[in-house]
Amino acid sequence: MTGKDRVRSPGEGSPSPPGRGPTNRKQPLSGGRAGDQNAGWVIVSYLVTGMVIYGGLGWLIGHWIDAVTAVTLIGLLVGLALAVALVIFRYGRS
Amino acid sequence: MYELAPHLLAASSGVTGSLGAVAYGLAAIGPGVGIGLIFGHAMEAMARQPEAAGMIRQNMWVGFALAEALALIGLVVPFVFGK
Amino acid sequence: MSEAQVTAVASGCHLFSGCGFPAPSLENFQFKPIFSIGGFHFTKPMLLALICAGIVVAFFWAAFARPKLVPRGVQNVGEMGVMFIRDQILRPTMGKRGDRFLPFLVSLFFFIWFMNLMEVIPLAQFPATSRIAFPWSLVAIVWVTFMYLGMRIQGPVGFFVNLVPSGVPWWILPLLAPIVLVSDIVVQTFTLGVRLFANMFAGSLLIGVFIAATWYLASLSVGAIFAAGSFVMVILLTAFELLIQFLQAFIFTILTATYIARSLEPSH
Numbered sequence: 001m002t003g004k005d006r007v008r009s010p011g012e013g014s015p016s017p018p019g020r021g022p023t024n025r026k027q028p029l030s031g032g033r034a035g036d037q038n039a040g041w042v043i044v045s046y047l048v049t050g051m052v053i054y055g056g057l058g059w060l061i062g063h064w065i066d067a068v069t070a071v072t073l074i075g076l077l078v079g080l081a082l083a084v085a086l087v088i089f090r091y092g093r094s
Numbered sequence: 095m096y097e098l099a100p101h102l103l104a105a106s107s108g109v110t111g112s113l114g115a116v117a118y119g120l121a122a123i124g125p126g127v128g129i130g131l132i133f134g135h136a137m138e139a140m141a142r143q144p145e146a147a148g149m150i151r152q153n154m155w156v157g158f159a160l161a162e163a164l165a166l167i168g169l170v171v172p173f174v175f176g177k
Numbered sequence: 178m179s180e181a182q183v184t185a186v187a188s189g190c191h192l193f194s195g196c197g198f199p200a201p202s203l204e205n206f207q208f209k210p211i212f213s214i215g216g217f218h219f220t221k222p223m224l225l226a227l228i229c230a231g232i233v234v235a236f237f238w239a240a241f242a243r244p245k246l247v248p249r250g251v252q253n254v255g256e257m258g259v260m261f262i263r264d265q266i267l268r269p270t271m272g273k274r275g276d277r278f279l280p281f282l283v284s285l286f287f288f289i290w291f292m293n294l295m296e297v298i299p300l301a302q303f304p305a306t307s308r309i310a311f312p313w314s315l316v317a318i319v320w321v322t323f324m325y326l327g328m329r330i331q332g333p334v335g336f337f338v339n340l341v342p343s344g345v346p347w348w349i350l351p352l353l354a355p356i357v358l359v360s361d362i363v364v365q366t367f368t369l370g371v372r373l374f375a376n377m378f379a380g381s382l383l384i385g386v387f388i389a390a391t392w393y394l395a396s397l398s399v400g401a402i403f404a405a406g407s408f409v410m411v412i413l414l415t416a417f418e419l420l421i422q423f424l425q426a427f428i429f430t431i432l433t434a435t436y437i438a439r440s441l442e443p444s445h
Contacts, residue, residue: 037269038435042360043159045368047166049360055170072174079356080163086353087159090342092152 039091047083054079114172121168128161192394199393201385206307206378225305229291233284259283262430270434271441278437281322285315286430289373293422296381297415304422307377309370312429316370319433324362327440336440361439369432376425380418387411 036042058075062068136154140147190196210218240255248256262283267275289306296304305311327336341350341357387410394404 038432039155040158041368041432042365043155044162045360045364046356047159047163049364050356051166051170052364053355053359069174076167076170076174080167082349082352083356084159084163085349086342086356088156089345089353091155091159093344 043087046086050079050083051076114176117172118168122165125161125165129158132157132161191396199389201382201389205385221303222305222308225295225301226292226311229288232291233287262286266431266434271438282430282434285433286426289429290423290426293377293426296418304377304381306373307381309374312370312373316366320366323436323440330441373425373429376421380421384411384414387414
């Protein structure tokens, strides 16, 4: 039995064919989920956007009701919670 | 009384400047350590058991989002509470 | 440099000669125009950007004007550059169908990298990308590209619908949809430009601080050891900046490729 015929355990991938190295490496295509290469940047962007949108909304409402600090803070926290929920939906399920 | 805090600090030791900057610096310690732990342990787990890498990576991103949330709150609070 | 700084340095402003530390600041990033036409001022960053564009065009023209099957000389180096972009940036994000974007990505990467490199080249010593207009112009090109592509391939409404992740309960969807839309369309493009700008700005400011400190601390006594330490920092930071310049160009290009890939094929 040659080397490439041996039984493989489930953890191993298939052998890559000989040739140019980098094109064979199994990289996730963009649009994947947890294997995404720039998931970190996307997550930070979601968190910041959530805080900005709902914090801004909170600031507007607080400006109306004349309780700017408290309502802005609530808006920021709500925005953060929603953004974390979004991250869980997008990256935490399979 | 809380608005006296910067002046108390300045009066006692001659330190002047923005208290918000100090606040963010202190607030960034915790999430920094936390994120380092998350990614470090995730890498170790993925090295020990490569076939579980997908599941580990999913949980890693969730944990990272939660730790980063605290850092971002720390960034924003000086602006919300500052004068 | 501002007038006050030039005077300070030229007059031998050192630690104990009674002048403050001439720290580099935002003034160092504003240049007197080389020439002006009416209200349009032509400054050094513009000159550097034009030179970099010329270098990129000249280099790839020289490499691929008369391509041979077995590459020689400049074509070798040009091929190394193109293969690097194709194998490290294009193929992992877009696969084979993205090959038509290779010229765009190659130009983008090398233009940004050469503009960043101007920070360490003598006589220039200013990264054109540390003026925010240059990164943001490139980001505008990228933004128009991926918005137009997305709306053409997925339909004007379908593009936005596909951005929102599936599997979200219907009652929370209207709260999360604005976050996703604003994040993917506005915030990510904004941070794309600001990341490049901030890295280059901070890096050149940091090197400037230590260079000014080397001169400021220089003295003929034992204090020269501080100046020597500052000079060592300059060398270390320059090496670090070389890495950061390449890395920031790489990150800009790979995120551009990711956004274009997201327009070509919706992420579920």
